[in-house]
Amino acid sequence: MDMFLDLASGNTSKDLETCGVLGASLKKGTFYVTTLIIPKQESESNSCQALHEEEIFSIQNQQGLFPIGWIHTHPSQSCFMSSIDLHTQYSYQVMVPEAVGIVMAPTDKSRDYGIFRLSNGGMRILKDCSEKGFHPHREPADGSSIYEDCSNVYVNQNLRLEICDLR
Secondary structure (H helix, E strand, C coil), rough: CCCHHHHHHHHHHHHCCEEEEEEEEECCCCEEEEEECCCCCCCCCEEEEEEEHHHHHHHHHHCCCCCEEEECCCCCCCCCCCHHHHHHHHHHHHHCCCEEEEEEEEEEEEEEEEEECCCCHHHHHCCCCCCCCCCCCCCCCCCCCEEEECCCCCCCCCCCCEEEEEC
């Protein structure tokens, strides 16, 4: 996450978001994030959009990686999942149920990062939502939150991470 923040610092200083894709290998039932792919992208202060996604898929296919999630910055916002983030997270979790979304919020004094996933109720809500852009979502019927902190992610500073910066 620190390496990603370093790579995003140019955009962060201009109040522009940066996004990346996390590629993982699967060994004995455990996903290991081994690759960070930073695609060509269009960035604004409150959103970023990957371009030429076929380049991402090509790297994942060549290296046999699972699309285990994504990471992005909130350069001047707090650490939370926006409605656009929720839709992005849904697209990952529908492919790989274990997928995570990491939000890096370097100016948030209370929480500078979060590792999130949609709840089961959140998945049902996003499945039926066809709205685009920033918009509100209803809360799950069971009273849970639409997304939650991941409790089963472990950070190991000793693992090797390959960075593919396509920008």
